[in-house]
Amino acid sequence: MAPRRDRCYTREHSSLFEGIYMSVDTATVRRVARLARIKVTDDEAERMTNELNSILGFVEQLNEVDVAGVEPMTSVVSVKMRRRQDVVTDGEDAAAVVANAPVSEDNFFLVPKVVE
Amino acid sequence: MTDLTSLTLAEARDALKAKTFTAVELTDAYLAAMEAARGLNAYVVETPEIARDMAKASDARLAAGQAGPLEGLPLGIKDLYATKGVHTQACSHILDRFKPVYESTVSANLWADGAVMLGKLNMDEFAMGSSNETSHYGPVVNPWRRKGSDVKLVPGGSSGGSAAAVAGRLCLGATATDTGGSIRQPAAFTGTVGIKPTYGRCSRWGLVAFASSLDQAGPIARDVRDAAILLKSMASVDPRDTTSVDLPVPDYEAAVGKSVKGLRIGIPKEYRLDGMPAEIDALWRRGIDILREAGAEIVDISLPHTKYALPAYYIVAPAEASSNLARYDGVRYGLRVPGSDIIDMYENTRAAGFGAEVKRRILIGTYVLSAGYYDAYYLRAQKVRTLIKRDFELAYAAGVDAILTPATPSAAFGIGEKADADPVEMYLNDVFTVTVNMAGLPGIAVPAGLSAEGLPLGLQLIGRPFDEETLFTLGAAIEKAAGTFSPAKWW
Amino acid sequence: MNMAVRTPDPKKMIKGATGDWEVIIGLEVHAQVTSNAKLFSGASATFGAEPNMHVSLVDAAMPGMLPVINEECVAQAIRTGLGLKAAINLYSVFDRKNYFYPDLPQGYQISQYKQPIVGEGKVLLDMPEGIVEIGIERLHLEQDAGKSIHDQHPTMSFVDLNRSGVALMEIVSRPDLRSSEEVKAYLAKLRTILRYLGTCDGNMEEGSMRADINVSVRKPGEPLGTRCEIKNVNSMRFAAQAVEYEARRQIGIIEDGGEIEQETRLYDPGKGETRSMRSKEEAHDYRYFPDPDLLPLELDPSWVDSLKAGLPELPDEKKARFIGDYGVTPYDAMVLTLERASADYYEQVAKGRDGKAVANFMINELFGRLNKDGKGIEASPVSPDQLGAIVDLIGDGTISGKIAKDLFEIVYTEGGDPKALVEARGLRQVTDTGAIEKAVDEVIAANPDKAEQARAKPTLSGWFVGQVMKATGGKANPQAVNDLVKQKLGIE
Numbered sequence A: 001m002a003p004r005r006d007r008c009y010t011r012e013h014s015s016l017f018e019g020i021y022m023s024v025d026t027a028t029v030r031r032v033a034r035l036a037r038i039k040v041t042d043d044e045a046e047r048m049t050n051e052l053n054s055i056l057g058f059v060e061q062l063n064e065v066d067v068a069g070v071e072p073m074t075s076v077v078s079v080k081m082r083r084r085q086d087v088v089t090d091g092e093d094a095a096a097v098v099a100n101a102p103v104s105e106d107n108f109f110l111v112p113k114v115v116e
Numbered sequence B: 001m002t003d004l005t006s007l008t009l010a011e012a013r014d015a016l017k018a019k020t021f022t023a024v025e026l027t028d029a030y031l032a033a034m035e036a037a038r039g040l041n042a043y044v045v046e047t048p049e050i051a052r053d054m055a056k057a058s059d060a061r062l063a064a065g066q067a068g069p070l071e072g073l074p075l076g077i078k079d080l081y082a083t084k085g086v087h088t089q090a091c092s093h094i095l096d097r098f099k100p101v102y103e104s105t106v107s108a109n110l111w112a113d114g115a116v117m118l119g120k121l122n123m124d125e126f127a128m129g130s131s132n133e134t135s136h137y138g139p140v141v142n143p144w145r146r147k148g149s150d151v152k153l154v155p156g157g158s159s160g161g162s163a164a165a166v167a168g169r170l171c172l173g174a175t176a177t178d179t180g181g182s183i184r185q186p187a188a189f190t191g192t193v194g195i196k197p198t199y200g201r202c203s204r205w206g207l208v209a210f211a212s213s214l215d216q217a218g219p220i221a222r223d224v225r226d227a228a229i230l231l232k233s234m235a236s237v238d239p240r241d242t243t244s245v246d247l248p249v250p251d252y253e254a255a256v257g258k259s260v261k262g263l264r265i266g267i268p269k270e271y272r273l274d275g276m277p278a279e280i281d282a283l284w285r286r287g288i289d290i291l292r293e294a295g296a297e298i299v300d301i302s303l304p305h306t307k308y309a310l311p312a313y314y315i316v317a318p319a320e321a322s323s324n325l326a327r328y329d330g331v332r333y334g335l336r337v338p339g340s341d342i343i344d345m346y347e348n349t350r351a352a353g354f355g356a357e358v359k360r361r362i363l364i365g366t367y368v369l370s371a372g373y374y375d376a377y378y379l380r381a382q383k384v385r386t387l388i389k390r391d392f393e394l395a396y397a398a399g400v401d402a403i404l405t406p407a408t409p410s411a412a413f414g415i416g417e418k419a420d421a422d423p424v425e426m427y428l429n430d431v432f433t434v435t436v437n438m439a440g441l442p443g444i445a446v447p448a449g450l451s452a453e454g455l456p457l458g459l460q461l462i463g464r465p466f467d468e469e470t471l472f473t474l475g476a477a478i479e480k481a482a483g484t485f486s487p488a489k490w491w
Numbered sequence C: 001m002n003m004a005v006r007t008p009d010p011k012k013m014i015k016g017a018t019g020d021w022e023v024i025i026g027l028e029v030h031a032q033v034t035s036n037a038k039l040f041s042g043a044s045a046t047f048g049a050e051p052n053m054h055v056s057l058v059d060a061a062m063p064g065m066l067p068v069i070n071e072e073c074v075a076q077a078i079r080t081g082l083g084l085k086a087a088i089n090l091y092s093v094f095d096r097k098n099y100f101y102p103d104l105p106q107g108y109q110i111s112q113y114k115q116p117i118v119g120e121g122k123v124l125l126d127m128p129e130g131i132v133e134i135g136i137e138r139l140h141l142e143q144d145a146g147k148s149i150h151d152q153h154p155t156m157s158f159v160d161l162n163r164s165g166v167a168l169m170e171i172v173s174r175p176d177l178r179s180s181e182e183v184k185a186y187l188a189k190l191r192t193i194l195r196y197l198g199t200c201d202g203n204m205e206e207g208s209m210r211a212d213i214n215v216s217v218r219k220p221g222e223p224l225g226t227r228c229e230i231k232n233v234n235s236m237r238f239a240a241q242a243v244e245y246e247a248r249r250q251i252g253i254i255e256d257g258g259e260i261e262q263e264t265r266l267y268d269p270g271k272g273e274t275r276s277m278r279s280k281e282e283a284h285d286y287r288y289f290p291d292p293d294l295l296p297l298e299l300d301p302s303w304v305d306s307l308k309a310g311l312p313e314l315p316d317e318k319k320a321r322f323i324g325d326y327g328v329t330p331y332d333a334m335v336l337t338l339e340r341a342s343a344d345y346y347e348q349v350a351k352g353r354d355g356k357a358v359a360n361f362m363i364n365e366l367f368g369r370l371n372k373d374g375k376g377i378e379a380s381p382v383s384p385d386q387l388g389a390i391v392d393l394i395g396d397g398t399i400s401g402k403i404a405k406d407l408f409e410i411v412y413t414e415g416g417d418p419k420a421l422v423e424a425r426g427l428r429q430v431t432d433t434g435a436i437e438k439a440v441d442e443v444i445a446a447n448p449d450k451a452e453q454a455r456a457k458p459t460l461s462g463w464f465v466g467q468v469m470k471a472t473g474g475k476a477n478p479q480a481v482n483d484l485v486k487q488k489l490g491i492e
Helices: A026-035 A042-064 A094-098 B009-017 B023-036 B048-063 B105-112 B160-167 B184-190 B224-234 B278-293 B306-327 B342-353 B356-369 B375-397 B423-430 B434-439 B468-482 C071-083 C180-197 C236-255 C301-309 C315-326 C330-337 C340-350 C355-373 C384-395 C401-414 C418-424 C433-446 C448-456 C458-471 C478-489
Strands: A108-112 B043-046 B074-078 B116-121 B173-178 B193-196 B216-221 B264-268 B297-301 B402-406 B443-450 B456-463 C014-016 C019-032 C095-098 C108-111 C121-127 C130-143 C147-149 C156-160 C167-173 C209-218 C228-233 C264-268 C273-276
Touching: A026 A042, A026 B356, A042 B306, A042 B356, A042 B375, A042 B423, A108 B342, B009 B023, B009 B048, B009 B224, B023 B043, B023 B048, B023 B074, B023 B116, B043 B160, B048 B116, B074 B160, B105 B173, B105 B224, B116 B160, B160 B173, B160 B184, B160 B216, B173 B193, B173 B224, B184 B193, B184 B443, B184 B456, B193 B224, B193 B468, B216 B224, B224 B443, B224 B468, B264 B278, B278 B297, B278 B402, B278 B443, B278 B456, B278 B468, B306 B356, B306 B375, B306 B423, B306 B434, B306 C095, B356 B375, B375 B434, B402 B468, B434 B456, B443 B468, B456 B468, C014 C236, C019 C180, C019 C236, C071 C130, C071 C167, C071 C180, C071 C301, C108 C130, C121 C180, C130 C180, C180 C209, C180 C236, C180 C315, C209 C236, C228 C236, C236 C264, C236 C273, C315 C330, C315 C340, C315 C355, C330 C340, C330 C355, C340 C355, C340 C384, C355 C384, C355 C401, C384 C401, C384 C418, C401 C418, C433 C448, C433 C458, C433 C478, C448 C458, C448 C478, C458 C478
Parallel strands: B074 B116, B074 B173, B264 B297, B264 B402, C228 C264
Antiparallel strands: A108 C156, B043 B116, B173 B216, B193 B216, B193 B443, B402 B456, B443 B456, C014 C019, C019 C167, C019 C209, C095 C108, C121 C130, C130 C167, C147 C156, C209 C228, C264 C273
């Protein structure tokens, strides 16, 4: 599905800008669920379509905001990113890594066979 | 002897130092209270053996004069915190039987200061919720009830177990986390004090992530002083968390009881919502009066982008969550539901492991980040977030020291009352608190009165970045005038 | 986009049924950063450990674990960028690339999408027709994935996360390459530069360098054709073969009236073919967004400057200097500078000596011998001092070139001081005319018939020279022998 354009989406500088209005259909919900690797039943897809549209309708009001020239937030704290030294300080404990694994063997994790 | 659980954390601390009773006695009193209160469902796991062992060790240190700041004080830990060798599931089925081999920085700080762990506290699944009804372990019951009613109420969320346990005296204090209001809203619903410190003040290392740019740890406590004592121990500079800020941790307790004279308190007009219950408005006015009478200067301010904080939050938080929760795939830990192939295994596992609210947010987050929608949703929301933060910066630059608002738009509601409602209606619980997360600021919720139905109502104070001290000072001033609030024991 | 435009070169084209085709190639090379620890964790980045031993809780994506960037990996990316003459971006951002795969524990790869650490640069190739410049579009830092092993069990795959989180540099070229030869040259040159810089060991067998190759074909002058991406090629030879095969496959399809489908393919070295990867059930939608666990990476310009100041001399500069300072040919200079260790070795020997002679001896004797043994210069049994001594012995006429080869073999296999060996084994070139004269006399005396013939036909005197050399065990100075033979035979 494509975004429905109302007026001109690129005219962000306009205070009259009304942005794009989107809603999802059940097929979109199924596609997104697939992308998120969550199996959904028909009922769930139906219900979630309504819920998602309710939320998307709610967030639609952001289109009222004039964000022309505004930088998106990258971090709420303005500090320099901490860095680590290039020293091996961790690892060397495979048993701890697989300790909680549903299925493991010889410290490998086991998963249903992946075909490439 | 009086019931040991009636003491505040500060009182218990002093009594332990004075050897009025032992840490083991105090711990046993709480373990007994927890047992008697299982109907509240505040704890998902009780750890009596660990608690007694820690208390014994505390007694030894107390005897040796080596007591830490929290020596022998029994606390509850939100299930979002990784606790070594102990159930840690963020109250989700997908982390079924997960026992981390590591301890979160914040809980480790508490243990290093001598605190005693009573158990893991109930919460909304992955901290997604405002009523503690999304927990895989069932809802928490608020120790408060409406006057003359036995309808079970929610304690708020997501730190519902923490708030209920503190209000019900099932621990001296509790750890909690706040992504959009998850400390302050339940604190307000239970008549307790909760502070969400500045983003970067407490380490996020070992906290099960919900929305990384918003999540922050903080305490829920019985009064302002207790909250100050707990935050002092929880906060630290952690080299393992890139977003942890390299600033010394002040003595927050020293800020309690200081004069508020001359402090400028901003009252943002945008927080006066249409249709806001009259008693919330009255509570806010009462807060204003209290602070004015105590010598603070009250000024009207404007935070024009306030109304966009909640919709922006419901893009940013689910987007981050959809990615943060991708690791729950049945491969390395937690639940695995078999499937015909790897993708089927993923889909079955995640379908069975996540509850409805978590799925909803993962889907919203996945959708807003997906090809073609990123700019319209995520990027725009992050720009709006910049504007929200700028609103606060301008207010503070104009000389405001802190901002006073209601904590919640209502008192606690009944369990199941909003079950069939539109999800957005539940989200509106966070309308006053979420701005603070979006701007990374500190915010404290302090009880300031009771509703007509006899339920606690809270006020929120929002501070400058890393100025938690002023919040404790102001919170204590409100508390001094309004008093503290405890539910009558019925459970 | 500022794309280097190359004039179509007919010699690089592939002949099809309908005429010449130009092959357009761009490469994405994943080079493992040389570092002790991983990009965002303190686990070892070393290759070849027991399963899940080099894994921290961060690499295993345990709940609540957070990445903290390894400063040295950042420094290595900057050094590489500087080595590629590229722009260093003082502000870059780490993004999450979201997809599910069992060897991707976080469910996303931390990478750099819109704002990489390194911008545009270039790599110069020494091709027979001259220098060819290949544009570099960008270089970014990202995490490697773990490894799934599929042949251990009938129904299960085994996942090992030792590689998970190891730092990679993805180096993206512009579509500037035009032949499999250039692909090979590009990979070799890139490898040389990385090894000079010490930022990647370039070990393709261990997977330290892997290439994704984008190939398309077009008639000269036409717009770019649809490209196919050949994934994960781990040898230069395979890269060249894959390009050859893929270009011909595409030409075949187009000439048969078909269309190229944009897709990802794999090269099968056994069959010498590329094949389509099992078509994905759905298109990828990686949902990139800035990683909220990390802050933007802001670089201090003075730090970048100090890294620049610490860079070694790079192969192109070194090559130019060898040509200028030592008078070696461009080809020899290129060969000598392929490896930093060879270049260093060369310079140690060449200092104060005839640079050309040293280059010849090194390339012909030392490199030849090392190649035969499959040894690198680091493992050379002959030290620069020993090699220098041999070259000196030739230079001052103590030994002949032929003896020098024998002497080299002795030093190579047995070791020892070349000078002492010459004395001890009597390898000294005989320049004493009396001794040579005696030998010449003897040979002439023993072969009167041949002497007669040679007097009549002077070109036959060479036979006598050979006999004398044989009689003196090769030690006689060949020029002196030649002169004496002619003199004694009375030729001239």
